[in-house]
Amino acid sequence: MLGIGQLSAETGTKVPTIRYYEDIGLLPEPERTAGNQRRYGKQQVDRLRFIRHCRDMGFPLTDIRALLDLSDDPERSCASADTIARHQLQEVERRLASLASLRQELCRMIDQCAGGTVADCRVIESLADHAHCIADRHTTPAPTEQLAEPTRRDPA
Amino acid sequence: MLGIGQLSAETGTKVPTIRYYEDIGLLPEPERTAGNQRRYGKQQVDRLRFIRHCRDMGFPLTDIRALLDLSDDPERSCASADTIARHQLQEVERRLASLASLRQELCRMIDQCAGGTVADCRVIESLADHAHCIADRHTTPAPTEQLAEPTRRDPA
DNA sequence: CATGGGATCTCCAGTAACTAGAGGTTCAAG
DNA sequence: CTTGAACCTCTAGTTACTGGAGATCCCATG
Ligand SMILES: [Zn+2]
Ligand SMILES: [Zn+2]
Ligand SMILES: [Zn+2]
Ligand SMILES: [Zn+2]
Numbered sequence: 604m605l606g607i608g609q610l611s612a613e614t615g616t617k618v619p620t621i622r623y624y625e626d627i628g629l630l631p632e633p634e635r636t637a638g639n640q641r642r643y644g645k646q647q648v649d650r651l652r653f654i655r656h657c658r659d660m661g662f663p664l665t666d667i668r669a670l671l672d673l674s675d676d677p678e679r680s681c682a683s684a685d686t687i688a689r690h691q692l693q694e695v696e697r698r699l700a701s702l703a704s705l706r707q708e709l710c711r712m713i714d715q716c717a718g719g720t721v722a723d724c725r726v727i728e729s730l731a732d733h734a735h736c737i738a739d740r741h742t743t744p745a746p747t748e749q750l751a752e753p754t755r756r757d758p759a
Numbered sequence: 760m761l762g763i764g765q766l767s768a769e770t771g772t773k774v775p776t777i778r779y780y781e782d783i784g785l786l787p788e789p790e791r792t793a794g795n796q797r798r799y800g801k802q803q804v805d806r807l808r809f810i811r812h813c814r815d816m817g818f819p820l821t822d823i824r825a826l827l828d829l830s831d832d833p834e835r836s837c838a839s840a841d842t843i844a845r846h847q848l849q850e851v852e853r854r855l856a857s858l859a860s861l862r863q864e865l866c867r868m869i870d871q872c873a874g875g876t877v878a879d880c881r882v883i884e885s886l887a888d889h890a891h892c893i894a895d896r897h898t899t900p901a902p903t904e905q906l907a908e909p910t911r912r913d914p915a
Numbered sequence: 916c917a918t919g920g921g922a923t924c925t926c927c928a929g930t931a932a933c934t935a936g937a938g939g940t941t942c943a944a945g
Numbered sequence: 946c947t948t949g950a951a952c953c954t955c956t957a958g959t960t961a962c963t964g965g966a967g968a969t970c971c972c973a974t975g
Contacts, residue, residue, distance in 0.1 A: 606942090608951060618952085619934060627932090638941045640952055653887050660886070661861055664932070674883050681880030685872050688882045692865040699858050702851055705817055709848040716841050724837030726844045727830050730816070731809050762971095764922060774923085775963060783961095794970045796923055820961070917975090924969065933959085940953065945946100 604634075604642040614651045621651065629654060629668060662691055708736055760790075760798040770807045777807065785810060785824060818847055864892055 611618045624630045630650060633641045653674065657667045666687050673684050708729075715725035729735045767774045780786045786806060789797045809830065813823045822843050829840050864885075871881035885891045 606951075617934080620932085622954095623933060636941085638952085640941065649887065652889075656886050656889050658932090659889070660865065670883070670886060673877050674887065677876060677878035679877050681872060681875060681877050681883060684877065684880055684882045685869065685874070688865060688869050688872075692862065692869060695858055695862050695865060699855065699862065702855050702858065706848065706851050706855065708816065709844060709851060713841065713844050713848060716837060716844075718841070719837060720833060721829050721835050721837045721840065722833035724840055726840045727826070727837060730812050730826060731805065731830065733808075733812050733815070762922075763924095773963075776961085778925095779962060792970085794923085795925095796970065814961090919974095920972100922969100922971075925967095927966090928964085930963075931960095935958075936956085938954095940951100942951075943949100945948090 604644060605648070607641045607643070610643045610648060610651065613648055614655055616651060616655055624651070624654065627664070629664065629671070660691065661695060662687070666691065711736075760800060761804070763797045763799070766799045766804060766807065769804055770811055772807060772811055780807070780810065783820070785820065785827070816847065817851060818843070822847065867892075 605613065607618055607621055610616070610621060616624075621630065625632060630647065633643050633647060636642060650671070653671065654667055657670060658664075662670070669687060670684060673679060673681070712726050712729040715729075717723065717725070721727055761769065763774055763777055766772070767777060772780075777786065781788060786803065789799050789803060792798060806827070809827065810823055813826060814820075818826070825843060826840060829835060829837070868882045868885040871885070873879065873881070877883055
């Protein structure tokens with residue numbers, strides 16, 4: 604049985620985040636000590652690892668909820684899991700594409716700057732008007748649900 | 760002089776967003792009619808366009824604030840504008856890299872699914888344990904400040 | 916000049932996914 | 946038995962908006 608801090612270390616998830624997952628029902632309420640502190644067993648560790656890996660893969664929590672429901676029931680067809688994953692892949696590819704065009708525009712802006720005053724700066728000028736951009740309207744990056752920070756250190 | 764709805768149409772920015780930018784001080788308080796409705800002039804239109812273009816490029820509002828300050832003062836050196844832009848480029852490249860590795864892992868997961876039950880599904884299995892992933896720890900995607908949605912239609 | 920419907924006004928709440936802090940209790944080592 | 950680290954609950958803040966309620970305004974007809 605692990606305390607919340609140990610679970611945190613074990614999975615690379617911050618303590619408040621674990622409690623948050625419990626609040627929103629992603630993690631079931633764990634057992635408690637006589638003094639009301641949480642104790643976790645192996646199942647919970649696995650479940651949290653699953654969640655974290657999904658988050659690392661960029662899945663939003665609603666999808667993770669669905670995936671957890673599925674994985675709780677091994678008899679069912681995996682079709683919807685695959686649909687979710689495929690959808691996520693599309694998302695990722697969409698973002699990749701728009702980031703790539705973003706990168707292009709940023710590069711071009713930066714390259715053209717000669718380093719004088721603001722009045723002559725191509726960066727500022729380009730930002731002021733998309734018409735100064737070559738041709739492609741950059742169809743903005745992403746709806747971007749929050750993706751976990753690289754704050755993660757590895758489990759013991 | 761434009762009403763807020765016209766400014767909205769002109770710049771592809773939703774009305775509440777315009778008011779929000781005013782609230783947080785990105786846009787100055789505009790003139791008002793006798794009946795307290797906002798009226799905008801050409802300067803404001805340009806300023807909002809600048810902001811939107813920056814957002815489309817993925818700049819966070821704090822950076823945009825700095826860029827606006829700079830562009831208000833054409834005599835200054837553009838060095839810090841360029842620094843901000845270069846920093847943004849790095850951000851974009853960082854995200855591109857992590858999305859690319861994400862894409863790889865998702866593809867692999869999906870490819871391996873044979874389409875049976877959850878018990879045999881490689882997608883679920885891969886999500887349950889990063890050890891099933893080839894080798895690279897996917898160093899999670901991004902801090903991801905909100906990037907504008909593709910809700911944008913073009914100006915008139 | 917009256918009236919009606921769309922545009923605007925302000926204010927408040929909610930979104931995603933956490934994160935941080937205050938103020939108080941519990942656990943475990945010495 | 947006494948610390949002090951870890952834990953508890955609760956609230957509020959983050960980023961960049963978005964949506965709705967209920968009231969008011971503008972302006973184009975009749
Ligand atoms: Zn410059
Ligand atoms: Zn552009
Ligand atoms: Zn499958
Ligand atoms: Zn992995």
